[in-house]
Amino acid sequence: MAEAHQAVAFQFTVTREGIDLRLSHQAFTEIYLSGVRSWKKRIIGLKNSVVTGVYPASPSSWLFVVIAILATMYTRSDPSMGLIAKIQENLPVSQSMSNQCQTLVSALLFSTMLWLLLIFTMRMCLKQLLSYHRWMFEKHGKMSTTTKVWVALVRIFSGRKPLLYSYQGSLPNLPVPAIKDTVKRHLESVRPLMDDTEFERMTQLASEFESRLGNRLQWYLKLKALWATNYVSDWWEEYVYLRGRSPIMVNSNYYGMDFMYVTPTPIQAARAGNSLHAHFLYRRKLNKEELRPTRIPGTVIPLCSAQCERLFNSTRIPGEETDTVQHWQDSDYIAVYHSGRYFRLRMYQAGRLLSPREIETQIQRILDDPSAPSTGEAKLGALTAGDRIPWAEARTKYFSSGVNKRSLDCIEKAAFFVSLDDEEQGVVADDPASLDAYAKSLLHGKCYDRWFDKSFTVIFYKNGKMGVNGEHSWADAPVLSHLWQQTLSTDCFQLGYNAEGHCKGEVDSSLPPPQKLSWEIPPECEEQISQSLAVAQALADDVDIHVFAYQEFGKGRIKKCRVSPDAFIQMVLQLAYYRDQRRFCLTYEASMTRLFKEGRTETVRSCSNESSAFVRALENGEPAHVCRRLFQEASEKHQNLYRLAMTGSGIDRHLFCLYVVSKYLGVESPFLKEVLSEPWRLSTSQSPMHVEMFDIVNHPEYVSCGGGFGPVADDGYGVSYSFMGDNILNFHISCKHSCPETDSHKFGDQIRTALQDLLQLLSPIRTECHSAEGVAARREETPVGETQGKGKQKEKSASITLGSEERRVFFFS
Structure with missing residues (x-):
């Protein structure tokens, strides 16, 4: 093979005449340029360390x-x-x-x-x-002198011209909330979900915990907060993500979509050429720390950028008890999957990044490669989709030496993973279910054509559409979202395509072809692959996803009603869920704590006394002015909860850490055990949209539908939503077919109706006929379904939960 010969710098042969020494000039040149590139990166890193260190x-x-x-x-x-x-x-x-x-x-x-x-x-x-x-916490538009x-x-x-990590040394540490405040807010959050007897029992458990064990656990937590950079993040990553033994596909990984209405080119290889080139341009800026530090929109307040460090060259490594996240400093290639084969594709030649046209040529070589997969190779990726313990055991037994280890190392050390899909996906005008199929493909594919352990996998479809699947343990969605949307913008508005739909630029004819990876999979390993695939396929088949773009109004119209767009959507979801299930539930909304060093997420418990009072009033036909007043109170309550979560005064991360301390100390807390066993039947998250990267006014067709995640609870919904400009709302709804109480399409219909009803209620131009009585009358016409109210009895096991990434974790078992 040509690539094998090029990898040898020198060869020698012993003959009667002596030793015949042959040197490979090209190989030595590649080694030299690789070393130069490595030293350049070290020098840049040293310079940036100095600049950041004195900032x-x-x-x-x-x-x-x-x-x-x-x-x-x-x-x-x-x-x-x-x-x-x-x-x-x-x-x-x-x-x-x-x-x-x-x-x-x-x-x-x-x-x-x-x-x-x-x-x-x-x-x-x-x-x-x-x-x-x-x-x-100040009112909008009213800034105090302080x-x-x-x-x-x-x-x-x-300072001036900060680098990406310039603010890291100046960010405050996450504070530890007071026990009494956390207990009080927890009781407030569960009040609308319990009757008087249940609430009295919970109040008694909380009181006993606060007066006895709570203070002892709090002391240890404060001691950790003095010692650690962030008292939550390391435990959160380990116990919520890495110790989870169930599949990470669907349960943890999430996805992001391409443009909805535009496909820049129908040529699969060309789309990959521009996109992959854009990814490496972004990585170059990341390595040089030339990306601007993330700030709260419209302010000068910086957010923590620590999660960006593991965006590229990272992989989740399976273990029998706990996984680990491995990050390598550099990688000049990507791993590519196509038709059951794995390839190594180098992205640099003679020390320079390949042009988009050169990458297109290399991708086309992979697409045209007629070779068959090795025995067991085609569905090897299913190991990353199934349970973690069998994958860890198989990795140790079959991939720790020889050719299998070298090929696995190639995948795990790659900058990221690429899947060349043989299907066509995207929006089809006469097929309303096309977006749903697109989302399911991005979330789990065929269960073996993604490498779910990589920090992210980029998927390119046969018709030129693309998408991304992200692993969750190393960082949260906004980090990958920034890369993804920057890639979309660079692909279309900076790189572009020629008239035939191919990438621009020239091709170096001396480029070596991509290297096909070799495997020696024994029958025992094939059996394990089949078992993991069966587990993953059952999980994938059970996922019910519905995606839609709501275009009747958007953020702009909501703002005219003088209400927070996020609070508006959360009230919509509360109303829609109540109409769908005829009950309220513990609701999760993901919030970030990146105002603090190494901050990740916090929970906003959107179902409150105020929100439930508003929903009941609206459904009972109360006068419109009463419903508007209750809506305003619910909206203000939600915004206050969101602010508390962002500023380190949330409930769930504090309770989670107290529970971990109790397990280390070997003490039982009935209060903490019950709190962490409560299911999140409605898990929501707002997908970040960096609209400044797109010209929505002049190019309104270049809009993305955002991304989503799998269902959190077996009998609940996962909802991801995003605001694309001022006129579009995107929703991704997921649940499980196996639960007769949930249906993503019916819930989507409830959301559409709730959006219309709330806008009608809050619209500045109202008449008396637009009353809450009319809204309630329409609700009575909507069938609830025979299975509503038949709640399933679920096992009361301690669990750690979060919005798009809930994991049931049994600690120290």
């Missing part, structure tokens, strides 16, 4: 301080108040230097210490400023 000052500011100190000394004044003289007296090499040289060295040392002190002071000031969160001064100071201390 919010700059390295050049050191020279300014030195010149200022020397200038004042020249005027025969002592800015150091005698410290320079003290330094001069204690110089270890003072006898070998002149007096003038000693003074200069002492001044330089003093200037450096003063500069470092100023940096430390500025960083501490910025950290204290970023710990101020009262601005979030907040105005605070904004000015943040701008002053934030």
Whole structure:
């Protein structure tokens, strides 16, 4: 094979005449250029470390301080108040230097210490400023004088031209909420879900926990918060994600979609060429830290960027008790799957990134490759889709040495994974179910044509559509979403295609073909692959997904009603769920805590006393003005809960960590056990949409439908929604076919009706006929279904849950 010969730098043959030595100039050139690229990356990393380390000052500011100190000394004044003289007296090499040289060295040392002190002071000031969160609780449009001064100071201390990680040293640590506050908010959140007897029992359990065990657990948690950067994140990653032994496909991984109405090119290889080139352009900016730090939209407040570090070159490694996330510093290739074969595709040639047209050529070579899969190779990826323990055992037994280890290493160390799908997906005008099929394909595919352990897998379909599947343990969806939407924007608006639909640019004819990976799969391993595939296929077949874009109104119309768009959608979901199930349920909405160092997510419990009161009033036909007042109270309550979650005063992460401490101490808490066993039957998350990357006004067809996730509870719904501009709302609804109480399409219909009813209720232009009585009358005409109210008895096992990534985890078992 050509690639095998090119991998050999020199060959020699022993003959009668002596040793015949042959050197490969191309191989040595590749080795040299690879080394140069590696050293360039190290130098850039070192430079960025220095720049980030002294931020919010700059390295050049050191020279300014030195010149200022020397200038004042020249005027025969002592800015150091005698410290320079003290330094001069204690110089270890003072006898070998002149007096003038000693003074200069002492001044330089003093200037450096003063500069470092100023940096430390500025960083501490910025950290204290970023710990101020009262601005979030002020009414929209009414900024207090304190907040105005605070904004000015943040701008002053934030420095200029920050790199991606410049703010990391100035972000505050996540605070530990008070036990009494967490218990009080938990009781408030479960009140609408319980009758008087159940609530009294829960109140008694909470009171006993707060007065006895709670304070002891809290002491250990505060001790951890003093020692650790973030008292939640490491336990959250380990126990919620990595210790989960059930499949991560559907249960944890999530997906993102392509443009809905536009396919830039129908040529599969060409779409891959531009997209893959855009991915590596993004990685180059990430490595150089040239990406702008993420901020809260419309503010100067930075968010933690720590999750970006593992975006590329990362893989989840299975273990028998717990998985691990492995990250490599660099990788110059991707792993590609097509028609049951795995390939290694190098993305660099002679030290430069391949052009989009060159990548297209390489992808086309893979598509045209007639070779058959090795024995057991075609469905090998099913191991990553099934249960984790069998995969860990098979990996140790069959992939720890020889050709299998080399090929598996190639996949796991790749920058990311690519799947060339032989199906066509996307929106079909006369097929309303096409979006649903597209979503299911992205979520699980055929259960063996994705590598679910990679940080993300990019899927390219036969008709030019594409999508992404993301593994959840290494980071949350906004990180991958930023990359994905940047890729879509770069693909269409910067790189583009020629008239025939091919990528632009020239092709180097000397490019070696992609390398097909080799496998030696024994029959025993094939049997394990089949078993994992059966588990994964059963899980995939049970998933019911419905995706739709609501275009009658969007965020712009909602804002005219003077209400938070997110609060509006959450009230819509509460109303829709009540109409669908005739009951309320514990509702999860994902919020972020990236205002703090290494922050990840927190839960907003959207089902509140206020929201349930509003829904009941609307359904009971109360007057419109009463319903509007109750809606306003529910909306304000939800916004306050969201702000509390963002500022570190949420409920669920605190309770989760208290539970982990109790397990370490070997003590049982009936309160914590019951709290962590409560099912999230409605799990929701807003997909982040970076609309600044797209020109929606001039190119309204370039809109994405966002992304979604699998169902969280066996008898519940998972709902992902997004605002695309001011006029489109996207919804992704998932549940399980095996539950007779849930149906994604019926729930989607309830959401559409609830959207119309709430807009009619809140619209600035109203008449008396638009009353809540009319809304309630229409609700009575909607059949509820015979199976509603037949709640399934579920096992009361301690579980750790979150919106799009709920995992049932049995601790320390």
